[in-house]
Amino acid sequence: MGRWSLLLLGVLYSLPLLASEWGLEPLMRALAATPSGAIPFREERHSPFLAAPLVSRGQLIREADGRLGKRLSEPEPVTFWIDSESVQVERPGEPPQQLTATDGAGVAALIAGFRATLAGDRATLERHYELQLAGGQEGWRLTLVPRDGDARQLIDRLTVEGRGGWITSFTLEEASGEVSRMELGGP
Amino acid sequence: MRRQRLGLALLLAGLMVWVVLRAPPPTADLTQFLPHGATEAQQLLVGELRESPVARLLLARIRLSTPSPGEDDGARLAAASRALAALARQLPAAGSVLNGDQLLSPETTGLLFRYRYLLTDPAHHLDEAALRQALQQRLRELAAPLGPPDRQRLPADPTAALRDYGVGLLGRNGPQRRYGVWFNRAGNGALLLIESRLPAFDLDAQAPFVHTLQQRFQALPEAVGCELTLTGPVPFALESRSRIQGQVGLLSAIASLGVALLLLLLFRSWAVVLLAALPLLAAVVVGMAAVVVAFGAIHGITLAFGITLLGIAVDYPIHLFSHARGRTLEAAAAAIWPTLLLGGITSAIGFSALLLSGFGGLAQLGLFAIAGIGAALAATRWLLPALLPHFATPAITPLGSRWMGARWGGRGVWVALLALLATLYLISRGAGLWEVELAHLSPISAERKAEDGQLRQELGAPDARHLLVITAADQETALERAEQLGPALAALIANGAIAGYQSPAQLLPSRATQRARQAHLPAAEQLAERLQRASAGLPFKAGLFAPFLADVAASRQLPPLTQEVLVGTPLALRLEALLRVREGGALALLPLIGVAQPQALAQLGDGRPWLHRVDLAAASAELVNDYRDEALRLVALGLLVTVLLLWGVLREGRRVVRVVLPPLATVLVTAALLSVGGVRLSLFHLSALLLLIGLGLDYALFFDRPDPPAERAATRGALLICNLSTLLVFGLLAGAAAPVLRAIGLTLAIGAPIGLIFAALVAHNSRPSPETRPDIS
Numbered sequence: 001m002g003r004w005s006l007l008l009l010g011v012l013y014s015l016p017l018l019a020s021e022w023g024l025e026p027l028m029r030a031l032a033a034t035p036s037g038a039i040p041f042r043e044e045r046h047s048p049f050l051a052a053p054l055v056s057r058g059q060l061i062r063e064a065d066g067r068l069g070k071r072l073s074e075p076e077p078v079t080f081w082i083d084s085e086s087v088q089v090e091r092p093g094e095p096p097q098q099l100t101a102t103d104g105a106g107v108a109a110l111i112a113g114f115r116a117t118l119a120g121d122r123a124t125l126e127r128h129y130e131l132q133l134a135g136g137q138e139g140w141r142l143t144l145v146p147r148d149g150d151a152r153q154l155i156d157r158l159t160v161e162g163r164g165g166w167i168t169s170f171t172l173e174e175a176s177g178e179v180s181r182m183e184l185g186g187p
Numbered sequence: 188m189r190r191q192r193l194g195l196a197l198l199l200a201g202l203m204v205w206v207v208l209r210a211p212p213p214t215a216d217l218t219q220f221l222p223h224g225a226t227e228a229q230q231l232l233v234g235e236l237r238e239s240p241v242a243r244l245l246l247a248r249i250r251l252s253t254p255s256p257g258e259d260d261g262a263r264l265a266a267a268s269r270a271l272a273a274l275a276r277q278l279p280a281a282g283s284v285l286n287g288d289q290l291l292s293p294e295t296t297g298l299l300f301r302y303r304y305l306l307t308d309p310a311h312h313l314d315e316a317a318l319r320q321a322l323q324q325r326l327r328e329l330a331a332p333l334g335p336p337d338r339q340r341l342p343a344d345p346t347a348a349l350r351d352y353g354v355g356l357l358g359r360n361g362p363q364r365r366y367g368v369w370f371n372r373a374g375n376g377a378l379l380l381i382e383s384r385l386p387a388f389d390l391d392a393q394a395p396f397v398h399t400l401q402q403r404f405q406a407l408p409e410a411v412g413c414e415l416t417l418t419g420p421v422p423f424a425l426e427s428r429s430r431i432q433g434q435v436g437l438l439s440a441i442a443s444l445g446v447a448l449l450l451l452l453l454f455r456s457w458a459v460v461l462l463a464a465l466p467l468l469a470a471v472v473v474g475m476a477a478v479v480v481a482f483g484a485i486h487g488i489t490l491a492f493g494i495t496l497l498g499i500a501v502d503y504p505i506h507l508f509s510h511a512r513g514r515t516l517e518a519a520a521a522a523i524w525p526t527l528l529l530g531g532i533t534s535a536i537g538f539s540a541l542l543l544s545g546f547g548g549l550a551q552l553g554l555f556a557i558a559g560i561g562a563a564l565a566a567t568r569w570l571l572p573a574l575l576p577h578f579a580t581p582a583i584t585p586l587g588s589r590w591m592g593a594r595w596g597g598r599g600v601w602v603a604l605l606a607l608l609a610t611l612y613l614i615s616r617g618a619g620l621w622e623v624e625l626a627h628l629s630p631i632s633a634e635r636k637a638e639d640g641q642l643r644q645e646l647g648a649p650d651a652r653h654l655l656v657i658t659a660a661d662q663e664t665a666l667e668r669a670e671q672l673g674p675a676l677a678a679l680i681a682n683g684a685i686a687g688y689q690s691p692a693q694l695l696p697s698r699a700t701q702r703a704r705q706a707h708l709p710a711a712e713q714l715a716e717r718l719q720r721a722s723a724g725l726p727f728k729a730g731l732f733a734p735f736l737a738d739v740a741a742s743r744q745l746p747p748l749t750q751e752v753l754v755g756t757p758l759a760l761r762l763e764a765l766l767r768v769r770e771g772g773a774l775a776l777l778p779l780i781g782v783a784q785p786q787a788l789a790q791l792g793d794g795r796p797w798l799h800r801v802d803l804a805a806a807s808a809e810l811v812n813d814y815r816d817e818a819l820r821l822v823a824l825g826l827l828v829t830v831l832l833l834w835g836v837l838r839e840g841r842r843v844v845r846v847v848l849p850p851l852a853t854v855l856v857t858a859a860l861l862s863v864g865g866v867r868l869s870l871f872h873l874s875a876l877l878l879l880i881g882l883g884l885d886y887a888l889f890f891d892r893p894d895p896p897a898e899r900a901a902t903r904g905a906l907l908i909c910n911l912s913t914l915l916v917f918g919l920l921a922g923a924a925a926p927v928l929r930a931i932g933l934t935l936a937i938g939a940p941i942g943l944i945f946a947a948l949v950a951h952n953s954r955p956s957p958e959t960r961p962d963i964s
Binding site for chain 1 (some may be wrong): 259262326327329331338341367726727729731
């Protein structure tokens with residue numbers, strides 16, 4: 001083995017990268033470039049307490065200032081505004097109410113999982129999660145596994161699927177056994 | 188003779204120092220300065236001041252002093268908040284510590300969970316409609332992002348029974364929570380509530396607690412780049428004290444130096460400078476010893492004000508040295524002794540009225556001053572001559588005769604007229620003369636007070652001012668009465684009069700209430716049937732709520748929860764603070780939160796003789812005003828006795844008037860001048876005016892001495908030096924930032940020169956004939 005064989009090895013290893021140019025960095029760039037707006041969704045929530053899943057429909061709203069809103073039309077009209085670590089509930093005819101969770105340390109991670117993915121904020125995602133990307137530009141799956149103990153008490157895993165800069169689904173597996181899958185409509 | 192005297196003095200000094208050193212250190216418990224309770228409300232107040240959970244509450248905020256780019260600021264603050272809470276909980280002096288995180292341990296939560304249907308009202312006794320509504324609400328929560336933290340308990344607790352438990356008391360409904368801990372509204376500060384278990388007004392006990400908290404926090408790795416702000420009655424009291432002490436220390440050092448220089452300049456003797464301090468020193472030691480023997484311990488305030496009153500002792504050695512021209516100190520002492528003694532006795536009588544006071548603190552002050560004056564007199568008369576048997580004073584008489592010549596005298600009518608004018612003015616000022624707002628006397632800045640108000644509001648912490656107190660024969664009755672008050676308080680919240688309240692019954696319902704709740708719980712079959720109908724059409728799994736059915740059945744058999752069961756939990760600490768069982772009865776304290784309409788509280792008392800409304804600010808203002816009025820009355824009484832005594836000694840109406848008019852006029856004119864200048868008089872001004880009477884009496888008595896001309900010049904020179912040194916010391920105090928010190932300083936800086944001038948104006952107009960006039964070259 002000489003100098004040449006080492007060089008050859010290096011070239012061989014970098015071939016896949018050269019071929020697709022797909023990876024976390026391009027994904028994040030693509031996500032960040034996606035304009036804000038409202039995307040229709042359908043969510044199914046499975047709970048060990050329930051005989052049938054809860055189904056809700058509505059719109060996922062991304063404001064230009066980074067706020068994330070979940071506006072439900074079914075089963076009843078209600079909007080959740082999600083801040084960096086709290087959730088505000090607006091029901092028609094009621095004053096806004098803030099939801100807080102006692103196990104707060106994990107909540108920031110949970111919210112970051114949604115917000116930072118939508119915003120293509122890799123630094124924030126990596127602070128809270130181990131990231132694993134599979135697939136290619138035309139169909140990818142990003143798996144987020146929480147790093148710290150507080151978040152692990154709340155979340156087993158968050159799986160995001162998408163195509164280019166568009167997210168097609170979020171699947172949240174909670175430590176409690178609840179699983180919710182949100183499917184997002186196209187642009 | 189001389190040796191005997193020195194030996195005796197040494198022995199006495201040793202004895203006194205022994206007494207003082209053996210005594211407990213000066214106490215800082217302010218409640219000693221409150222009266223020993225005439226009315227029940229005042230007694231409650233004294234107790235409240237001593238033990239109130241609100242007074243012992245520290246409000247804490249952590250903010251970042253250095254933001255860290257790239258790091259999550261909120262997460263850093265939350266970590267610092269958790270670390271501070273953990274360290275505070277380790278301190279033995281800490282009561283409950285709340286930061287929004289992990290309010291209760293899993294064991295305590297488990298205990299409460301077992302008793303949940305006794306501790307809170309099961310909605311409509313778990314009828315079908317209430318169950319249906321609860322189940323629909325749980326379903327909504329399951330669908331929402333971030334379900335409530337207790338949702339894992341759904342099968343056993345579909346009505347979420349514990350959510351309303353201890354609202355307000357356990358910091359629920361408190362500030363917003365971020366990263367699992369409390370944050371301020373702006374989101375840039377983590378908030379905590381730390382309760383101290385030490386008596387609120389025992390500052391000596393509180394100081395190490397607060398300092399330990401601050402120091403250990405600074406040392407925490409989580410606290411790097413964070414700053415801790417503490418507010419509340421305890422930190423504020425400590426800040427006032429250290430500010431005042433710091434200023435007193437600096438100013439008295441400067442003043443001592445100034446007086447020493449003045450004495451050195453005039454007497455050109457180091458011995459004089461050093462020994463001039465001896466009578467004051469003796470006065471302080473003997474005063475302390477007397478108070479310690481009589482009261483067991485001396486209060487810090489007695490010491491502080493007492494030393495002000497003893498300012499008069501500085502004058503004694505000046506008189507002595509000034510009269511020692513051409514003769515020994517022993518001879519000089521003998522010559523001025525009658526005047527000194529009379530002045531001392533009259534001052535002591537003025538202060539002795541304080542001894543009769545019902546206020547422990549005032550009585551201490553009176554004894555301290557009397558014993559101190561006695562000691563200073565004795566030291567001047569016998570000790571100084573024994574220490575400096577061969578002392579000779581340089582000539583200082585020109586000073587006396589040049590500035591204080593007899594030409595001034597005989598103008599008593601003018602002084603009386605001024606005094607009359609001042610009196611009329613003071614009467615016209617009426618109530619506006621006095622400072623009623625105690626807060627104005629506090630050296631705490633307006634910004635700090637605003638900070639406290641904001642933290643209090645954001646934390647939902649009780650008002651430091653308003654409190655309801657329930658008296659009862661026993662704990663059970665106290666709890667029942669607290670519960671009985673519930674609907675009336677809820678009405679006050681509904682119409683915005685108050686924002687909330689805390690009550691021991693929120694933590695521990697009375698036994699009667701617990702039994703009533705038990706009695707209303709449905710039987711097992713009945714509940715199963717209701718649940719069946721209530722959950723029809725909802726997607727819950729079949730049989731999911733079996734644990735709920737079992738728990739309700741078990742709750743029907745539980746013995747009521749008692750305080751003993753809670754021992755060892757954080758709840759016991761909270762309960763202890765709000766519910767006290769003591770000799771002859773029980774007390775329940777209900778601190779009020781965000782009182783917007785204090786007048787609306789009045790109606791609560793109707794038909795409830797066991798309910799006491801305490802407005803701490805108004806009540807303590809009233810206390811201090813009582814204290815002031817009592818002091819005024821007693822001093823007037825003392826003056827009357829003084830006049831009688833002077834009558835007995837001087838035996839001549841004119842002389843009595845000449846001695847009494849100047850100090851009286853001085854006090855009146857000084858008070859009027861202060862008032863004209865926009866100063867509202869407080870207790871502190873009053874103590875300064877007391878000293879002014881003492882000084883003024885001395886001045887007048889010395890002016891009244893039927894001395895030969897040379898002696899007269901020495902007397903007046905001495906008076907001028909006395910006056911200058913008083914002016915120097917208190918003029919410096921007048922520049923202090925602390926209102927208390929400024930009040931005392933300003934009063935004496937204005938009053939002392941007036942006192943001397945008035946004494947000179949009133950003095951007997953016996954112009955020395957030209958041939959006996961002293962050489963004034």
